[in-house]
Amino acid sequence: QVQLVESGGGLVQAGGSLRLSCAASGRTFGNYAMGWFRQAPGKEREFVAAIRWSVGSTRYADSVKGRFTISRDNAKNTVYLQLNSLKPEDTAVYYCAAGTYGSSRYPEEYDYWGQGTQVTVSS
Numbered sequence: 001q002v003q004l005v006e007s008g009g010g011l012v013q014a015g016g017s018l019r020l021s022c023a024a025s026g027r028t029f030g031n032y033a034m035g036w037f038r039q040a041p042g043k044e045r046e047f048v049a050a051i052r053w054s055v056g057s058t059r060y061a062d063s064v065k066g067r068f069t070i071s072r073d074n075a076k077n078t079v080y081l082q083l084n085s086l087k088p089e090d091t092a093v094y095y096c097a098a099g100t101y102g103s104s105r106y107p108e109e110y111d112y113w114g115q116g117t118q119v120t121v122s123s
Helices: none
Strands: 003-007 010-013 018-025 033-039 046-052 058-060 068-073 078-083 092-099 117-122
Touching (some): 003 092, 018 033, 018 092, 033 078, 046 068, 058 068
Parallel strands (some): 010 117
Antiparallel strands (some): 003 018, 033 046, 046 058, 068 078
């Protein structure tokens, strides 16, 4: 059974940093891309970043480019999202997802999802 478990969310002041983790288990993810999405209250789920597990290539939403960094640790089967220079508009529930459509920005192209972790940025 595939499981994605996010952690690392919390409350931080604007300009601060957080590191989110997504621990993956239940299958081999070598052919998968891992994505991070976020959803703020009253808004649709939006793409944040993705990484292809095998080659490590990355993709970012324009809104986070230069501030967020996605990475993976193959030995730990874990994907990370480093959030720097946080802004109040980054406040959302952040979700980890796994899919086989490459580094897609579309949530419907991901097969597995974690339960989410809350990130709140105060001004």
